[in-house]
Amino acid sequence: MRAAVIDTVSTETGEGAERRVRLDVEDGIALLTLCRPDKLNGWSWESTRQLGLLADRIRFDPSVRAVLLRAEGRAFCAGIDVTAPGGAITGDSPAERTHNYYEGIRWVHERFAVLARLPQPVIAAVQGYCLGFGFELALMADIRIAADDAVFALPEAGLGVAVDAGGDLRIAREAGAGWAKFLALTGRRIDAATAERLHLVQLVVPPGLLEEASRELAAEIAANAPLAVQGIKRGIDAYADAALPAALDRVAMTAALTLTSEDSREGYRAKAARRPPHFRGA
Numbered sequence: 001m002r003a004a005v006i007d008t009v010s011t012e013t014g015e016g017a018e019r020r021v022r023l024d025v026e027d028g029i030a031l032l033t034l035c036r037p038d039k040l041n042g043w044s045w046e047s048t049r050q051l052g053l054l055a056d057r058i059r060f061d062p063s064v065r066a067v068l069l070r071a072e073g074r075a076f077c078a079g080i081d082v083t084a085p086g087g088a089i090t091g092d093s094p095a096e097r098t099h100n101y102y103e104g105i106r107w108v109h110e111r112f113a114v115l116a117r118l119p120q121p122v123i124a125a126v127q128g129y130c131l132g133f134g135f136e137l138a139l140m141a142d143i144r145i146a147a148d149d150a151v152f153a154l155p156e157a158g159l160g161v162a163v164d165a166g167g168d169l170r171i172a173r174e175a176g177a178g179w180a181k182f183l184a185l186t187g188r189r190i191d192a193a194t195a196e197r198l199h200l201v202q203l204v205v206p207p208g209l210l211e212e213a214s215r216e217l218a219a220e221i222a223a224n225a226p227l228a229v230q231g232i233k234r235g236i237d238a239y240a241d242a243a244l245p246a247a248l249d250r251v252a253m254t255a256a257l258t259l260t261s262e263d264s265r266e267g268y269r270a271k272a273a274r275r276p277p278h279f280r281g282a
Helices: 045-059 094-116 133-139 167-175 177-186 192-197 207-222 226-240 244-259 262-273
Strands: 021-026 029-034 066-071 122-126 129-131 143-147 151-153 203-205
Touching: 021 045, 029 045, 029 207, 045 094, 066 207, 094 244, 122 133, 122 207, 129 133, 133 151, 133 167, 143 192, 143 207, 151 192, 167 177, 167 244, 192 203, 203 207, 244 262
Parallel strands: 029 066, 066 122, 122 143, 129 151, 143 203
Antiparallel strands: 021 029
16 A cells, blocks of 8 residues: 555554553453543544454453453544544555555454454443444444443445445344345434344443443353353354355445545535535446
């Protein structure tokens, strides 16, 4: 890639780059915390890199029996951080730029797979805004608990881009293809109660009880036999994700084409100007 947007060399999570995800291990539970509340935990290439590194560390830690994915502040993750350094991938031609985006999105899928395929079960505790990439991240967890103030949406189509991390596919798996299309094609927001009704969330609690409820669930799972727990997770995932790899590759290509389109430029310009976008299909 012409611009060094994605760091695939460094193994540091706190040096040389702002820490975006923090790892703590307490009583057999790995706490993965999104820790940029001032930015509503907006996501970036660097966030993906740090998450993958920390998930790698968890994988072979015998003291970790369960993982709790949580966030500081009033939002779980409000989507892509458009202010993050080096947000756009470049190339000397439209074809090269599309190719570079394709490989970049495939890299994101691989890093997220490290989290989703951890042997230990992952629980996501969601509060406030859970939009775009944030929603997709929560959907990679095995179980989701939401505060009743949580708001979920996939707004990408309104910006002229694809749902690029497979969140729409995971909604189709959990709630059915119709609901996946309804949410991804409209960008509509749904509340925690609706997400629970659609089986996208397993438990809804008052905001003040989210931390306690999610830790209790993680501790309950962590107290069970690790080989049994991990085997159950693998078996269910093998059934539920049977068609996912091929579909994700299609998603990566669609994302690359839309991220390099004129419509995506128009979508982001319109959002910044707070006006309706004028898409041309180009």
